[in-house]
Amino acid sequence: MSQTAPLIDPFARAITYLRVSVTDRCDFRCVYCMAENMTFLPKKELLTLEELDRMCSTFIRLGVRKLRITGGEPLVRKGIMTFFNGMKRHLDSGDLDELTLTTNGSQLARFADDLVAAGVRRVNVSLDTLDEQKFADITRWGRLKQVLAGIDAAREAGLRIKINAVALKGFNEDELFTLQEWCAARDMDLTFIEVMPMGDLGNEDRLDQYWDLKDLRARLGERFTLTDLAESSGGPARYVRLEETGQKIGFITPLTHNFCESCNRVRLTCTGELYMCLGQEDMADLRAPLRASAKDDLLEDAIRKAISLKPKGHDFDYSRQAVDGQMSRHMSHTGG
Template identity: 35%
Template sequence: MLEDSFGRQFHYLRLSVTEACNFRCQYCLPDGYKGPTSDQFMTLNEIDTLLKAFAKLGTSKVRLTGGEPTLRRDFLDILQLTSNTPGIERVAMTTHGARMEKFAHQWKEAGLHQVNVSIDSLDPRQFAAITGQDKLKAVLRGLDAAIDAGLDVKVNSVLLNDFSDSRLHRFLAWLKDMPVTLRFIELMETGDLNQFFNKQHQSGTPLKSTLLDMGWQPLLRRKDAGPAQEFYHPDYAGKIGLIMPYSKDFCKTCNRLRVSAPGKLHLCLFSENGIDMRHLLATGNVDEVVAFLQDVLGQKHETHYLHEGKTGATKHLAMLGG
């Protein structure tokens, strides 16, 4: 089992397979993607070695992220490889959802258990303004397809200062009959978007108080769960989650590590630098990767230091998939 010097155990790997994305979300890639080309990202064989090493160390959940992971031509191969790796019990992915209507059933058959979809507004005009793409209707049809396929569906929505009461009420009305988990995420500061963060950051604490006052009740976390505090209400088909990285003791329950598409291990979303492991992955020697992971985990810090304004090497969230 992977365990750091603070006694935290790591069951959960967030694996980025590409940094590319064809959306232009205001809080991530407002000017579009201008990063590395696909030939600079890990190959299928390198991903295979990586997955086997993490599984050997007790990792039971893998989330495939990007960028937009489905932009890789071999995404289905990566998905099947992940789900067929002995020891990996749960496979999730994060996507903008624009291709989900067509492929949800295929992803399920390939071994996918859970999909997280970014929807920052249920108003088509506001959705287009935030994402740079007028595709809300297509994404919502994709949600229906994912539910029909039997996938566990979560929806991610970033809290921004223009997050109005009417926007919240629209989401709540939607959750009455929609069997998904809607997670509100505090905007996190990144190197490229300091001014946007200062203008738009909104704490999730008032929203948590509002939900509790409305009768929403906390749910227990799974051992491989992400960082969300989740709530349920007997009158709603859906659930609500809150991800508040600036809250006290947020990092105390950290259970996840990240590997970027170019093959760097990130001990934290906001680490100063990723630790290159591509040369080890290229050899295909699983035991060498295992020894490397055990050795470098001692470098993991107790907290992300976001509250001190330190964003590390993370210029934008597409670099590591959040």
């Protein structure tokens, strides 16, 4: 097969979107993402910044058009702007359509201008509450004011911001319209995400936390006229427009809406493991072929073999009031 042939999985889906976790470390400990006392990976297991560049460049050569950088918290990785600046060459050449990241916002005040200079135009900020005490409770470490200041700095730098809020029953139900109005006032889009059954966090019962987004959407519909939008950002969200405000609201419903049919993405961990599906344990080790040769032939072969094993869909299911398909790894391991 030609080494320039695009990446097509067994279900005729072109793989054009790569999410890359550049670190498992974070300056928060959000309860649905990490255990309170996380054991982080030894640095020798992590891909170096140079290896991350080579890995992503190989995927881009094989047809990836969108690169999303995640963590942990990507901006706590030492020297991370070296990587972003390196990826800019693929934007400049036209081989990459978009370079973006998902962040908790804590470091945006430091890096917003640099990110814009590296070609980043949009960022997703994970923010579940605007209440300082609740923010401290869910992140365990707090610093809401620092996050809000980072969001302001990013907007001033010209970045387009989308807020991602995990919908948690009994936690932020009462902030539905607070979050919506706060985002509308700042011309920021808002996406709600159903809590996912990942990681054994010990003190969290996912069924008790689970807030069906059909209910959330219905509550929005009581106050606003909702128009379904056909557009997609390349991810799993479905969008509506609130006609009264013009605001765009997204819903990511992995548990009640199976969005697998159009899945065009794979996830690379900071140790070089490629997960073909967020909801499956199957993965391929790309670090070994990367380090085995200075040439990319072994790596390309390993990538193609991995894509040939991409499953049709995931196994998440809450419908029987049991967490079937629960993943044992933490969200921070694959970057969401």
